[in-house]
Amino acid sequence: MFNPFKPKIEVVIKKIGEHSDLPDERLMKYVEMLTADHNWQYLEELVRRKKEATVSGMVAANEEKHLFNAQGTIKAYDWLLKLKQ
Numbered sequence: 001m002f003n004p005f006k007p008k009i010e011v012v013i014k015k016i017g018e019h020s021d022l023p024d025e026r027l028m029k030y031v032e033m034l035t036a037d038h039n040w041q042y043l044e045e046l047v048r049r050k051k052e053a054t055v056s057g058m059v060a061a062n063e064e065k066h067l068f069n070a071q072g073t074i075k076a077y078d079w080l081l082k083l084k085q
Contacts, residue, residue, distance in 0.1 A: 051077035
């Protein structure tokens with residue numbers, strides 16, 4: 001069964017591992033620079049749209065497996081949207 005979210009999740013995990021040697025303080029500075037950038041607004045809008053599409057798909061889903069997958073994806077989108085705060 002094709003899962004459109006799986007490849008994206010695998011790529012993110014690989015990227016996180018590449019920076020595991022950075023101290024927390026330095027990593028936080030990079031995150032602060034990212035969220036201060038005006039391009040962050042575009043990411044927020046994209047995440048908001050993807051979240052809305054996932055919620056719509058979850059409402060239409062009948063299988064329990066799809067519901068659990070959608071809930072996890074929605075939590076990830078919520079986390080991204082709260083990152084700037």
